[in-house]
Amino acid sequence: MHDDQVDVTPEIVAVLIQEQFPRWSGKAIRLVPSAGTVNAIFRIGDDLSARFPLRLADAAEALEALEKEAEASAELVKVSPVxxxxxVALGGPGAGYPMPWSVQTWLPGTVASDADPSGSDAFAEDLAAFIxxxxxxxTGGRLFSGDNRGGVLAHHDDWMAKCFEESEGLLDLPPLRQVWSRFRELPRTGADVMSHGDLIPGNVLVxxxxxxxxxDTGGFGPADPALDLVSAWHLLQPGPREVLRRTLACDDLEWERGKAWAFEQALGVVWYYVESNPTMSxxxxxTLDRILESME
Incomplete structure (x- = not known):
C-alpha cells in the first residue's frame, strides 16, 4: 500500500515473541486480514493482538509515537462506554523487523466494513453515546496539535490540491472542488473536545x-468537536445519520464541519488506495457520494 512499506510475516512475529516475550511463545500466531492502512495485525492466541507499523520510520521516533498511543489508549479505556x-506491552526491533511494535488486548466482533450497520438506528444511538x-x-487544558484532521480546515489546502491532481480521471472533480471551496471557509466556534479521531468502518466493531x-484508539485526544462526526458519513445512511445528529444535538455549523472532515478524508483515500487497498478506496x-447527495 505504501512505497516505504515494511513487510511482516508470522515467522518474524514468532521470533520476536520468543525473544522478547517468551511467556507468549506457545500461543498461536495468525495474521488478521484487514483493510487497515497503518499497521499489520497479528493475533497472539485468543486474547492478544500485536500491531506492527507498516511504514518505515526512525525507530526512536516510532517508539515515542507508540508510547503516546499507548498512553492515549489507556486513558480511553477508563471512559469508553463500549x-x-x-x-499490554511494547516490543522492539528484531528478526529483520526494524521498528518497535505494540501488543494489546484482542476484541471480538466484526468490523463495520464487513457487517454493514449503516441502516440501524440503534447503532447510530450507540455511536452517538460513544462520541x-x-x-x-x-481535556486537562490540552489543545489539538499536529497537522492531521482536527485543527483548521483551510490548513489542508495543499493536501487537497494534491488529491484533486491525483484524482484526475477517477472522480468528477468540478463539483468536488466547489464543495471544498465552501467547506474550507467554515468557521470554528467550539473549543477542543476529546475525540477518537478516525471513526471509519474498519475501526468500529459490530x-x-x-x-x-x-x-485504533491511540489517536484519542483533543480536536475540533466536529471531527468524530465523520462517522455520520463513513458509517450511516440518511435515517440513522439524522438519529446521530439529533442525539448529539449538533447545530448546523458543527454538522457541516463534520461533513467537511469526512470529505477531506474520503477524497484522499479514493486515489491513494485505488490499487493497493480497494476496500478503503x-x-x-x-462517503463522497453520501456528502454530495446530502447537498442536492
Missing part, C-alpha cells in the same frame, strides 16, 4: 446491529 483495546462520552472527558467495540467513494 469495549476498546487495552495496551458523547469522549466529549465529556476533561454485533448484530449494535456497536460492540471501537479499535470504495469507502472514500461511498
Amino acid at each position: 469495549p476498546v483495546p487495552e495496551p 458523547a462520552a469522549l466529549r465529556d472527558v476533561d 454485533a448484530g446491529d449494535r456497536l460492540s467495540g471501537v479499535l 470504495r469507502m472514500g467513494r461511498r
Whole structure:
C-alpha cells in the first residue's frame, strides 16, 4: 500500500515473541486480514493482538509515537462506554523487523466494513453515546496539535490540491472542488473536545446491529468537536445519520464541519488506495457520494 512499506510475516512475529516475550511463545500466531492502512495485525492466541507499523520510520521516533498511543489508549479505556483495546506491552526491533511494535488486548466482533450497520438506528444511538462520552472527558487544558484532521480546515489546502491532481480521471472533480471551496471557509466556534479521531468502518466493531467495540484508539485526544462526526458519513445512511445528529444535538455549523472532515478524508483515500487497498478506496467513494447527495 505504501512505497516505504515494511513487510511482516508470522515467522518474524514468532521470533520476536520468543525473544522478547517468551511467556507468549506457545500461543498461536495468525495474521488478521484487514483493510487497515497503518499497521499489520497479528493475533497472539485468543486474547492478544500485536500491531506492527507498516511504514518505515526512525525507530526512536516510532517508539515515542507508540508510547503516546499507548498512553492515549489507556486513558480511553477508563471512559469508553463500549469495549476498546487495552495496551499490554511494547516490543522492539528484531528478526529483520526494524521498528518497535505494540501488543494489546484482542476484541471480538466484526468490523463495520464487513457487517454493514449503516441502516440501524440503534447503532447510530450507540455511536452517538460513544462520541458523547469522549466529549465529556476533561481535556486537562490540552489543545489539538499536529497537522492531521482536527485543527483548521483551510490548513489542508495543499493536501487537497494534491488529491484533486491525483484524482484526475477517477472522480468528477468540478463539483468536488466547489464543495471544498465552501467547506474550507467554515468557521470554528467550539473549543477542543476529546475525540477518537478516525471513526471509519474498519475501526468500529459490530454485533448484530449494535456497536460492540471501537479499535485504533491511540489517536484519542483533543480536536475540533466536529471531527468524530465523520462517522455520520463513513458509517450511516440518511435515517440513522439524522438519529446521530439529533442525539448529539449538533447545530448546523458543527454538522457541516463534520461533513467537511469526512470529505477531506474520503477524497484522499479514493486515489491513494485505488490499487493497493480497494476496500478503503470504495469507502472514500461511498462517503463522497453520501456528502454530495446530502447537498442536492
